[in-house]
Amino acid sequence: MKIFWLIGEKFLKLSEELGCAYKMFMQILHTFLTGKYDKENTTYQMVLIGVKSIPVILLTSAFTGMVLALQTAYSTRNIFNEPIYIGSVVGFSIVKELGPVLTAVVLAGRVGAAIASELGTMKVTEQIDALYTLGTNPIRYLAVPRFISMVIMVPILTIFADIVGIIGGFFVSVYKLGIAPVVYQNDILDYMRTEDLFHGLIKSVFFALIIVTTACYKGFTCEGGAEGVGRSTTQTVVISMVMILVSDYFLTALLVMFGVG
Amino acid sequence: MIKIVNIHKSFCENVVFKGVDLEIKDGETITIIGGSGCGKSVLIKHIVGLLKPDSGEIYVDNEEITKLDEDKLFEVQKKFGFLFQSAALFDSLNVKENVAFGLRNLKIMSEHDISEKVKECLSRIGLEGIENMKPSELSGGMKKRVALARAIATGPKYIFYDEPTTGIDPIMADVINDLIIHLQKTLAVTSIVVTHDMTSAYKISNHIAMLYDGKIIGEGTPSEFKKTENMYIKQFTTGSSVGPIKMKVR
Ligand SMILES: Nc1ncnc2c1ncn2[C@@H]1O[C@H](COP(=O)(O)OP(=O)(O)O)[C@@H](O)[C@H]1O
Ligand SMILES: [Mg+2]
Numbered sequence A: 001m002k003i004f005w006l007i008g009e010k011f012l013k014l015s016e017e018l019g020c021a022y023k024m025f026m027q028i029l030h031t032f033l034t035g036k037y038d039k040e041n042t043t044y045q046m047v048l049i050g051v052k053s054i055p056v057i058l059l060t061s062a063f064t065g066m067v068l069a070l071q072t073a074y075s076t077r078n079i080f081n082e083p084i085y086i087g088s089v090v091g092f093s094i095v096k097e098l099g100p101v102l103t104a105v106v107l108a109g110r111v112g113a114a115i116a117s118e119l120g121t122m123k124v125t126e127q128i129d130a131l132y133t134l135g136t137n138p139i140r141y142l143a144v145p146r147f148i149s150m151v152i153m154v155p156i157l158t159i160f161a162d163i164v165g166i167i168g169g170f171f172v173s174v175y176k177l178g179i180a181p182v183v184y185q186n187d188i189l190d191y192m193r194t195e196d197l198f199h200g201l202i203k204s205v206f207f208a209l210i211i212v213t214t215a216c217y218k219g220f221t222c223e224g225g226a227e228g229v230g231r232s233t234t235q236t237v238v239i240s241m242v243m244i245l246v247s248d249y250f251l252t253a254l255l256v257m258f259g260v261g
Numbered sequence B: 001m002i003k004i005v006n007i008h009k010s011f012c013e014n015v016v017f018k019g020v021d022l023e024i025k026d027g028e029t030i031t032i033i034g035g036s037g038c039g040k041s042v043l044i045k046h047i048v049g050l051l052k053p054d055s056g057e058i059y060v061d062n063e064e065i066t067k068l069d070e071d072k073l074f075e076v077q078k079k080f081g082f083l084f085q086s087a088a089l090f091d092s093l094n095v096k097e098n099v100a101f102g103l104r105n106l107k108i109m110s111e112h113d114i115s116e117k118v119k120e121c122l123s124r125i126g127l128e129g130i131e132n133m134k135p136s137e138l139s140g141g142m143k144k145r146v147a148l149a150r151a152i153a154t155g156p157k158y159i160f161y162d163e164p165t166t167g168i169d170p171i172m173a174d175v176i177n178d179l180i181i182h183l184q185k186t187l188a189v190t191s192i193v194v195t196h197d198m199t200s201a202y203k204i205s206n207h208i209a210m211l212y213d214g215k216i217i218g219e220g221t222p223s224e225f226k227k228t229e230n231m232y233i234k235q236f237t238t239g240s241s242v243g244p245i246k247m248k249v250r
Helices: A002-033 A037-047 A053-079 A088-124 A127-133 A138-176 A180-191 A194-218 A225-257 B040-047 B072-078 B095-106 B111-126 B140-152 B171-189 B196-205 B222-226 B229-240
Strands: B001-013 B015-023 B029-033 B055-060 B078-084 B158-161 B190-195 B207-212 B215-220
Touching: A002 A138, A002 A180, A037 A053, A037 A138, A037 B190, A053 A138, A088 A138, A088 A180, A088 A194, A088 A225, A127 B040, A127 B078, A127 B207, A127 B229, A138 A180, A138 A194, B001 B040, B001 B222, B015 B040, B015 B055, B015 B171, B015 B215, B029 B040, B029 B095, B029 B171, B029 B196, B040 B055, B055 B078, B072 B171, B072 B229, B078 B140, B095 B140, B111 B140, B111 B171, B171 B190, B171 B196, B171 B222, B190 B196, B215 B222, B215 B229, B222 B229
Parallel strands: B029 B190, B029 B207, B078 B158, B158 B190
Antiparallel strands: B001 B015, B001 B055, B207 B215
């Protein structure tokens, strides 16, 4: 009996938190749409979030493309006695799945954690309250610039990841597996359509929303000193990663249903 | 004039206020005393609109503020300067940008005038020439004073001090006390100080109120407080572990 109580209580708490996070999301969106946000801060955040994430995104996606080519070659060699369709497999996997998902997961760790800990520290040291008393709305000054930067930068970084992943696969195919460059190229261009690219990019926008909403919510509601900041940061990373991977399935199903990719 | 009428407030099961009434007259320095965790910070955060009461009213110059929308509340907040317990300087900005923050938001001054104003505020608190330092380079007492400069920069009518002398050495604490009195005299503001430091309370205030168990249990002048017969106030002001106030010792 007690178990049901506990589960019920947890469930209630979870739905309450989801409600609060949704409310914050709507607040951010509303502030963004009315255009009353800090432009200077937005540019700064774009650089911080976007430009500084490029190296890690390029590194991870290059190696992902490379290992995909390798794995595909081994598998197809087992079945067909020769490595075929490597370009198609690498292209589709990267552009529709791994590019957006890996970029989002890396950014959840890099940027989500940074946002949550920065805002959380500002919350527990009363800096957020101080903003209010000095006539600045923290949503406008802190949340919306990060929101905009994420929504713009995550898809752009995803495109970078796509390109570099495919190039990584190209190098392995050509120099390690001895496949003619034109074959790899045709494997990609013959089968892939622009919808496939959009499929990945639309998902990446959703992932950006997940990361930035979770991080801002956890930051703004942070309590309990340094320990609380640590907790909020960890929760942000775990929750956004899980939500990215779970929502990826449903988004894919939905997009395919509407004929996008 | 600020008037608080029958404020009730709870955080989940934690009942903080059970009907607080308080009147703050223009030009006075009122000190609200009370034990740690009794809700002193929560009370002044209610007055400036950072927290909303569950029930009750708060009047600032005869305007009820608990139900105002955000834009109207920002108008009222221009009358307030707030010194936070932890100073709450923005650590990504330098001292000048911190002090200028509220002024820039008002958008009524040129960049040159803002620089002059920042200089003036820093000299008022006795710290000149530190405009380009970052908060992380300042000592605890300096942080509090810079935060004070930030609070007075926009020329508020009411200044709130949340435990201005807590956590700094006794001499710096007295410097801060002198500053509060000095600002009071030169700027003719109304000061609302929250503290559990009785030396400071007696030195700076002309009106003291004690918060205990979610209510104001007594108010008066410092001399009235010194010879009070109220057992609760007496125990607190003399700092004794013997008396009706029981601290939870675990
Ligand atoms: N934002 C908040 N959420 C939940 N509880 C709070 C919040 N702020 C303060 N409290 C609680 O209210 C009580 C009074 O806190 P506070 O006003 O900070 O005490 P103090 O008199 O030491 O300043 C404490 O029990 C504290 O835990
Ligand atoms: Mg306090």
